[in-house]
Amino acid sequence: MAITYLDAIREAQARALEEDESVYIYGQDVAGFGGAFKATKGLAERFPGRVIDAPISEDAIVGSAIGAAIEGMRPIVEMQFADFSSIAFNQIVNQAATHFWRTGVSCPITIRLPSGGTEGSGPFHSQSLESIYAHYPGLIVMTPATVEDAYGMMLEAIRIDDPVIFCEHKLLYYHLKADALPKTILPVGKARIARAGRHATVVACSAMVHEALRAARELAEEGWEIEVVDLRSVKPIDTDTILASVARTGRLLAVGEGFPWGGMTSEIVSRVAAEGFHLLDAPPQRLNSKDTPIPYHPNLWRAHRPTWQSISAAARNLIRL
C-alpha cells in the first residue's frame, strides 16, 4: 500500500499521540474536520480530547502551546498555512525561541507549517518561510523532502526539547509516495546526497529537491552529472556535507523556493565561499523565486518559482563558467 507524504505526517502524529501522553494537537479545524489538508484526519476520534480546534488566533495558539510546553507538555501546532504564522511570529521568535536561553526551561513545541507554492494559491497561501525562522536563535527548522523524512523527522521534531518549525510542502502532500514507513532515518542535522554527480552540486530542500532531481536527469542526457544535496534541515545546516560535495564537483548552485534577498541560499553560498573557496572552480550561484509577492495565475507562478527548467538552465550556465 502506497503511503503519501501527508499520510506519513498524520501517522507520525498518531504514533506520537499513542506513545506519549504529553502530546496534543492544537490548530484551526484539526479536530472533527481533520485539518484543511487532512493531516489530522481521524485523530480526534482515536485520541479524544487531545486534538483540539482553536479559534482563528495564531498568536494565542502558539502562546498557549508555549505555556503548555513550559509545564511539560509536547504540543503540536498546525498552522493552516505557513503564511498565517506571521500572526504568531512574535510568540515564535520572541517567546518560544528565547525561552530556554533566558530561563533554562525548555520549550518543546512543534509548529507545522504547510508551506510552499501550488497552482492558484497566490500571495497568502504559498510562502516558504524556512529562512525567516532559521534566522532566529533558538529554533530548529526542518524541511523534509521525502515520505520517509516526513515521518521520521516529524517524530524527531516532537521528541526534541526545543521549538521546531516543521516546513511540510503542500505540493508533496498527495503526489509523493513510498511503499512503507521507514524504520530509521538519518539523524536530524545531516544532509542527504539525493543523487550523486561530479560536474556540479545543487543544494536544495523540500519540493526544490524534486525539481533539482528532474533537472539532473535532464542534464544527464547531455552528459553532465549533477550532484543533488537534500538539506533536510535548514537549521542546523549541514555545512560539512555541502563542502564535501563541492570538493567533488567544484561548482555550487543553491536553490530555494523562498524570496531572493538573503536567506538559505545566501547562507549556503556564504559558507562555501568562506570555508571552501579553494574547492570552487567557478563562482557559486543562487536560484530563488522572484522578488515579488507570489502570483496567482499558473503562468506567472511557474515563472516566479525555480522549476526543473530554470534549475537546468542555471546548472548549464554554471558548468560553462
Place this chain on the structure above:
Amino acid sequence: MSHPTSNVAPLSADSPASQRERFVSAFGWMLLARTFEDKIAALYRAGKIVGGVYLGRGQEAFSAALGMQLNQAQGDIFSGLIRDQAGRMAFGELLIDSARTYLGSVEGPMRGRDGNIHRGRPRQGMPAMISHLGAMVSVVNGMLIAKRFRGERDVVGGATIGDGGTSTGAFHEGLNQAAIEKLPLVIAVADNQFAYSTPTSQQYACADLADRAIGYGIRGYSIDGTDLETCLETFSEAIARARSGEGPQLVVGKLLRLAGHGEHDDARYIPADMREKPYGADCVPMAQHRILEENWMSEDEIEEQVRITQDRVEEAVAKAQSEPDPNPFRESWHALATKHLAEGTIAMD
C-alpha cells in the same frame, strides 16, 4: 507584627481577625515593593543598573492583592508584568531574585542573559515576561491547559496587564481563548491612565474596560485600584469564582501611575491635577492610614516594620552585588536545549 514571608497562604476575610491579618500582610508586601523599588531607582540614578528601571509606584495594592491571594504551593500561576514587584513577591518571588535580575548576577534566574523585570521561574508558576504586551495571557492559558490535561484541578492563573496592553491583538486573542476554554484565569488590568505618555482617551473608547467582559462572555469587575481593602475583596471573589469553574475573570482597577514609564521618563505629560483625583491617591500611605485608624498596628510597630523592610532590601541588594557577574568566556553561546543541534557552538569550558 506581620512580616512578609514567601508563600503566605491566602487568607479569607470572614472574621475581623482574618480581615486584619490579610490587610496587614498585604501592606507588608506593598511596603517591601515600594522600599525595594526606591532602592533600585536610586541605584539606577547612580549608574549601577544598566537598561531600564520600571516602577510599580501607585499600583502596589492592586498587584499585591492578586499575587498574595493566589497559592503557589497549590499550583497557581502568577504572570506579572513591569509594575508588579508587589504581586510577584506576594506570590512567591524571592526578594533576592528580584535584586539579582536587576544587577545581572549569575545566581539569579536569568543569569545576566535577561534583566530587570524580565524574570521568572516558570516551573514555579512564575513565567518570565517578554516585552511584547498581551503575549503572556495565552502563555498562562497554556500552562492552565497543561494542568487540566494532567488532571490538576483547583488551580488558578493570574495575569496582569495595563490599559495600553489591552489594545493589543494578543490580549484579545488570549482572553477570547481563555473564555472559549473556560480556563481559571484572573486578568488584572491596571488602568493607570497612561501607556508611556499616551492617555487612555487615545487607548480605548469604551466607558470602562471592564465592559469588555460582556463581549468575551466572562465576568468583569471595575474597582478603585488604590484602595487595598477593595482590591483584596475583589480578587478574593474573582479567584474563588475562577477556582470553582466559572471561567475567566476580568478585574479592572482604576489608579494612576505615580512615576514615569521608566525612571528615564520625568512624566511631565501627566497633568498635576490628576494627582488630586480619587484614582490619583497613593495606595501605600492610604493603607498605612487605615491600619493606624483601625488600630491594627501602632505607629511604633509601623516604624519598626519600615526599618526591618529597609534592612531586608539593603541586605538583598548587597548580596546580589557581591555575587559574580556573567563571564562571556564562560558563556555557552548556544540557544538550544538540544546541544548537539546548536550551530556555531564554541566550547569555552
